[in-house]
Amino acid sequence: MRRRALYITGILSGIFTTLITIFGILLTNKMMFLKPKNPDLIMRREILSRRFDEYWYETVRKDDMWIESPNGYRLKAVFLKPLETTRTVIICHGVTENKINSMKYARLFERLGFNSVVFDHRRHGDSGGKTTSFGYYEKSDLRAIVQAVRERIGKRALLGIHGESMGAATAILYAGTYEDEANFLVADCPFSDFTEQILHVLRLETPLRTAMVIRIGNLFLKMRDGYSTNLVSPREVVKNITIPVLFIHSMEDDFILPYMTEELYEAKIGDKMLKLFQKGAHAKSYNDNPYQYELTVQEFLGRFGFSQ
Known part of the structure; x- marks a missing residue:
């Protein structure tokens, strides 16, 4: 028995x-292996919404960049240079998107006097990489991007980072983990803890x-x-960031809840600014509030001495 x-x-x-x-x-x-959106779908969506101007993209001065990731693959970036300036912003897209989704922010920063670098995160768009890690490996990829851009624009040039969703979380993880080589950060709807x-x-x-x-x-x-999910926690590192940060979120966001951005804002020490839009689903703050969004970024740049 x-x-x-x-x-x-x-x-x-x-x-x-x-x-x-x-x-x-x-x-x-x-x-x-979260499936990225179809690139053609992203392109059609951005063209139909008039957030991507095909003629502008075809005619603007730009350089393709292939950057070696410390994680063993190459990252595809495009350095957009519509202006005669060294002022530059690196733009980080969200999960399942690609660099085409970043073009609307490139045009926004162009109006504010910046050139921009858009790139594909690992396992997105034209970049290599076998998995998505929601910021864990992406933060060191971003560091490689920042270093490559710094080499091109010089140590004294103004350099910012704009991130949306996972891109915003990645930017915070980067800035809170490594020495700050950027001058400011805009974090749009990041999660505070994965x-x-x-x-x-x-x-x-x-x-x-x-x-x-x-x-x-x-x-x-x-x-x-x-890695494990507890190692992907912007909340744990945001207190280490010494550069000014603009935190943005929409109150209608039910995917990444607005309290996460408020939590990050409260934990950030030193120069910071918070903007909560009443209208907008997840990662739609700019789409639904373009004029107010641009004014917010402009105000942030002016408040901390980054205006032209």
Whole structure:
């Protein structure tokens, strides 16, 4: 009888382990291999909305850049130079998007006297990389971009970073982890903590509502991609940022909740500014409030001495 009980227990344990393994792999697959949007869809969307001007892009002075990532692949960037200036902004897109989504911000900063560098995050657009890590590996990619741009524009040139969603979280992780080589940062709808963000999405979109899911996911994420979600926490590093930061969010955002930006703003020490728009879904603050958005960035630049 005892042998039979041990046999049954062994079978049940094996089944449980197999189910946990399958669940862990499926969960981490969803995170690591989140499908980027179709590039043609992004292009059509931006053209139809008049946020991307094909003629301007074809005729503007620009250089293609291929930058070696410290993580072992190449990053594709485009240095847009419509103006005779060294003032430059690096623009970081959100997850599943690509550099075409960044063009609207390039035009905004052009009006404010800046050239810009748009680039594809790892595993997006034309860049290499096998997985998406929501800022963990992307922050060191951004560091490589910043260093490459600094070499081109010089150490004394004004350099800013604009990030949207995952791009904003990446920018904060970069600026809070490494020595600041940029002069200012605009963070549009970042998450403050990736673990909390995953739990929010799970509760929003699935019946999985416990932290146990995250613990299982982290076990497999560490084995498969070398990090865990607790290492992707802008909230933990934002206090290290010494440069001025403009935090932007829309109150209608139900994907990354506005409290996360408010939390980051409160934790940031020193020069900072916060703008919460009443209108706009996730990553739509500029789309739905273009005039007010530009005025906000202009005010921020003026307040901290970065205007022309």
